Amino acid sequence: MLRLRTSLLSIAAVTAVLAAVAQPASGEPAGSPNPAQRAHPTCSTPSPGEVRCFSQWRTGSGVDTSPVNGAAAARPAAGYGPADIASAYQLSGNGGAGTTVAIVDAFDNPKAEADLAVFRRTFGLPPCTTANGCFRKVNQRGGTTPPEGDAGWGVEIALDLQAVSSSCPACTILLVEADDPSYVNIGKSVNRAVALGAAVVSNSYGGDEFTSARAIRKRFYTHPGVAQVASSGDYGFGPAQVPAAFPEMIAAGGTRLAKTGAGWKETAWGGAGSGCSAWYAKPAWQKDSHCAMRTVADVSAVADPETGLAVYDTYGLGPDNGWIVVGGTSLSAPLLAGMIGRAGNAKKLDSAAYLYRHRAGLRDVVGGSNGSCGGDYLCRGKKGYDGPTGLGSPRGLSAL
16 A cells, blocks of 8 residues: 655755754755755655655656667666766676675565566666565565555665665665664664674665664664665755764765766765764764764765666656656665675674775765855865765775
8 A cells, every 4th residue: 555645845844854954155955955956855754753764856858769688678868877886986896696785764665676677677787586586575574564655765765776786786685674764663674684684784764863862773773793884864964864873884975976078076965964973972983173073974975866876666656657866865875885795895894994994995075065064074075084975985895
């Protein structure tokens, strides 16, 4: 049954969410969707005690009638595909076989596997199905009875599965669907993913820090030997988001990715979440100078929906379903999770410490900003570490 929730945030809800975020000189909330960009938040406004997903979708401009191969659906005319991701981040080889990357989301997308099949077939990737053991979908108890469906989270699920496929075609994918977006049920789903053997867990959701999140962290996000990636948020410089701010997490910031005559260029995306934690101490491996506590983000990948991933989704978007373009830090998190799976070193990435020790394998992202902070690195793409993009984006897999 399709859950009776609006899949798009109302203007009033977006305004309320952004009220506490720093304002840029224009007066527009940092990271707010630009109407000219046609991007829409996918998930409805969360209730108290719930997380929000961090994906934004927009329509493409029709489809290219020349498919990638004769047996595939017509390739979308807008959005990047797996070959673009591999080229931009210098991914090579067939790593990831036997590594399980888990996606944790709320509610059900009953067309998730079928849409994933179309995506992979269109872009020439090998099948990843329940039948061949590459794909598995469970509820938060590990069973096969799905929770109720939700159109907004359905887009999030489609994005996450197809993003992991793009950065690690050989990885096994586990989708764990929580009963709802409450911190407790989402957290139980993280625990379930780890119990079922996930080496990497991708978390494309979050919310502002709060006191009792300390208990949430201890109960659901303490998993030595498991790499956990969390989106930094889509609303620019402001309050740090959890779970991204938890010291165990690899906080995924966001970039705008553009192909130029000289190759690929990334700058900080205006919506990428960044901030200084009010609750969590700065880890010993994080050395930035203007934040005495944990700083978000750690590392980044493409997130701008204007330079987002082509996603195939046929659940819940009405006349706009089919090929859409999706971004947000909900894109950067599963892309990075897939890259970690592809690198085959997940046990050493149960925090971001390994990244900080191997930062030479990352591309420094310079330029762009996500709000107003007096020109400081906490909200601007600066040389070296900065808030919106962290240490930068992967340049091959050596940092992972």
